[in-house]
Amino acid sequence: MMGRLRTGGYHTAMILVSLLWLGPIIWVVVLSTRTFDDIATNGVGSLPHSFTLDTYVQAWTDGGQLQALINSLLVTVPAVLLSLGLAAMTAFALSRFRIPGRRTILLLMLAGNLLPPQIVLIPVSKFSELTGLYDTLWALIAVQVGFGLGFYTFVLHGFMRDLPNEIQEAATIDGAGVGQIFTRVILPLTRPALAALGALSFTWIFNDLLWAITVIRTEGNMPVTPALLGLQGQFVSSWSVIAAGTVIAAVPTVAVFLGFQRHFISGLAIGAVK
């Protein structure tokens, strides 16, 4: 009897906590389907009295979210692939071969990732102006790759170092070169770590605001996260359109999370269990 009561209490408490977390999300999704008139008469805090999807059309076309989403993907996909590819190369070289100074290099690269971005914001924006990359998606890709590399290299290094030596030795005896060992032997074995980092870095880069507003100025070049702030200015007090824009901006990362849930969680936990 006591046991059942306690279980009931536990679930009641946890359901309440979960609602506290899910409630705001559900609320915004509902808000995004209300008409302007409904909100004007009943207020943003009331329950819905209407249903429409025009808000999404407005955010999508008038609000420029379509273009913004395209920009986001044009930055995020190459940045994730490039930074993981480059980080895998370095991690491979540093973990599988006795390269002189390898610990120092790894340390330096990780240290670069731990720097507060503020210290490099001004030079990075000036440097992208100097190279003509300012206000282009290229600048954003470059800085995302440069700033992310250290952490990805460090994580992949830890993973590759723990792979057994015998496989590499066997491949060497079979006459495989360094490049083949990398692409045919080590990379396939690193897949779990790459998947975890891929899911993580996708959300990090997709969700970024600071780098985007530092190297991009034109509204039409903005990825979806910074563009949301512009949408907010454009549709002042059209709360349902802003809510629709918010939902649109959140869908890609939620999809990645749902699709890669296991990798995602293990990626986040990498630092904690080592």
Added chain:
Amino acid sequence: MTTVISTNSTARRRRSFRPSPLLLTFVLVPFAIESIWVFWPAIQGVFFSFTRWDGLSAPVPVGFDNYVELAGDPVFRGALGNSVLWLVLFGGLSILGGFGMALALQRERRGVGIYRAALFLPVVFSMVVTALVWRVFYQPDGLVDQVLTAVGLEHLIRPWLADPETALYAVIIPALWRQIGYIMVLYLAGLKAVDPAVHEAAKVDGANNWQRLWHVTIPQLKGVNAVILSVIVIDSLRSFDIVWALTRGGPYHSSELLSTYMYSAAFQSLRLGYGSAIAVVIFLLALAVIIGYLVRAFREES
């Protein structure tokens, strides 16, 4: 291939290893990219902090003038205070909340997966999305006001984000909403590594739940705690997006953090030298934690 030397072949350990051109490329290309976009800019950033610069004409060297000005700048002092408050409240509460939820949800039982997912879902949102979700609540007549009215506390109602008294706290709450799930996941991973045999032994010895938590679980989480603490400090000093999206540091700098003040000094007031000096202060504040993190990371490495 003679260039491949396995890490534990003692025979060749003493001979110096000459990496092949391909291996050199593997190391040097990424390192060069990071140098161009991180290392060199960081050095430049320190250099700019000793100049006066509007971004158009050439920087003028002014020695320590920017730092002297910072010392007497009330906005900077306010931002420094707010950053400390942010670290304590945002960091402290997310550790407490995250650890508490991890304890509540560590045992696999019915429903736990759903509860965990609920708490974790906001972690995948950007801070801007989080900000917009909460901005709706803070609107006059929004949900917060409605709830207060419903429980008879309508005299507390105020423009949450526009009142200097409440702006900073109104920004911290959404930040916590997003951070607690993240810290929970880190602690869940850490709790998994806690040795259940010690727990059983303590139970047999008659230790109650609190004693087991305090004397068995928490001591074993030392490693995780160190990681989480560094993550929290680094994250707190970096926090920018949520404040920028909700208040831009206002009203009257009441929710200004060092990071937002740095950004507006540099890119809105176009005082690039002054902004760089603020950035150097942020860097110095983070330095101890960064070094601690690196030392830990590399002690495990060897």
